[in-house]
Amino acid sequence: MPLLEVRNLKAYYLTSRGPVKAVDNVSFDLERGESLGLAGESGCGKSTLGFSLINLLPPPGKIVDGSIKIDGIEVVGKPDEELRREVRWKKISMIFQGAMNALNPVLTIGDQLSEPLIYHQGVSKVEATERVKEHLELVGLDPDIYKRYPHELSGGMKQRAVIAMALLEHPDVIIADEPTTALDVIVQAQILNLLKSLKKKLNLSIIFISHDLAVISEIADRLAIMYAGEIVEIGPSENLYLNPRHPYTQKLLGAIPRLKKKVERLEFIPGAPPNLIHPPSGCRFHPRCPYRFEPCDKEEPPFIEVEPGHYVRCHLFAKR
């Protein structure tokens, strides 16, 4: 049984102008010790999906339908009190985007990291300190950082502290939302190395959310591409990077400037992602798709398995 099972998940923002369908009918599995990259343009719903998984969607966001099972526990519809006690941070935790800049500036790193242990688990202050120090070491920080304030740390150190925070209650799944976006490239490589070694050491499952496909390729065993609230392609990283099927995936990969390969002219995707209150009919990508044909603006394409474990939502691969 997979560790995380998401089925037909729908998370909408219920605004006065109508529901914004930020996550629409998303299904996927995640095995223990596996990493899944989640990529797409801004506004495609990837962060909303992350927030839904941990059940912390900011209002007016709401999971309207579907199921999320973490280690066999159904979390959709579970009372918040129980979620807090049993699931959140213990089974699944999240490294929020920009969290390193959201550390409380007037508390020491130690105080902010031990707080959840003291309040959630009722451990004594002394024991909490011990555990925080262990976790700081685990992420490659000097345990003496415990006594430091956030402004005394560099960006890379703060990001490590935030990762330690997410790991404190030994979750099985960790959602990392753009964890390296604000970092310099050398620090970014160090953080990616850290996540890779943690994944191995703790047999951690990671959902890595980023708009940067080059960064994702460094860590993801499988890759899911989101467009306008839907997963349009998902499969093993090797298949997606080397043999992308969906026109959107192909275009996204064609837009990446490569350092070690000279590209004469980069491609880009004309147009903008659609409005998610009234997404386009049929295939949501059809207004921007260079290969669109007869059924694309009418029928929604099915999710088709083109190779074992490699699924594509595109009429080009549907049997006709």
Next chain:
Amino acid sequence: MAEVVVKVENLKKYFPLRRSVVEFLRGSPPRSVKAVDDISFEIHRGEVFALAGESGCGKTTTGRLIVKLLEPTSGKIYFNGTDVTTLSREEEKEYRKKAQIIFQDPYGSLNPRFRVYNVLEEPLILQGIGETKSEREELIIRALESVRMVPPEEFLGRFPHQLSGGQRQRVAIARALILNPEFIVADEPVSMLDLSIRAEILNLMEDVKKRFGLTYLYITHDLSTARYFSDRIAIMYLGKIVELADSDTLVENPLHPYTKALIAAVPEPEPSMKDVIKEIPIKGEVPSAANVPPGCRFHPRCPYRFEPCDKEEPPFIEVEPGHWVACHLYSKR
């Protein structure tokens, strides 16, 4: 030899730091952040010259010094042979017409209470270009067309918040183009944009460069776009240029240990890396520019440091034609 548009000579910019009470009482000397510390380079007509480096290396300060948004502590900046560090106010206004800047953050660089029309009209009014409103409108429409915001009439009345990130950055480019400049400093013009739009904006900048015969200083932390977009790349570290070469040479045959580390750290969209812990030859992070290490400023992080590195500052030497590096490894001994 190509014609030189911008020449920077021994440029320095120090930002003074306030002394603490203790420092003041002890009579310690005032300290400063050496954001740009003695750099020299030339930008040729029609080229894209990239300044690349990590945050805090002084690349943005250099760009702002060149367009005179900051006054240098010392050093010279020549534009078409004229020293622009000692211009009168009138001459400075004239200079601003020829040298423009595109800022990093299109969400912050456009006045939220200005419509696109006003954003583009302001430089014209300030420079006294266009006698009548209709003449100015004509120029504005042409500028919007040149950044492919068509039909332009549709965008004139919009506020920045009604535009996407890519459209905002195009307005910023149009604002830089409207005075018909020769030279544009592009300070991280795509780093805040989505990957799919980055390519579009870079291609657009390339096209307007060809069309209007522009020269760019491209400031970036991203070596991949620097290679794609620029002809030559200079790598900065703590206020100094440590290596300078044409883009292909710099990426394929880097000499400075810092450049090598930067290049090793850049992720490539190759799934084969996913289980490999990448070897990054250097440790730690960039030290504060208020506290620059003696000798070569990279020596505390350098895996190859040897005897002279912590004492003498390495000279900037030309190893091959056009390939400069500041590292003791390549000095004649």
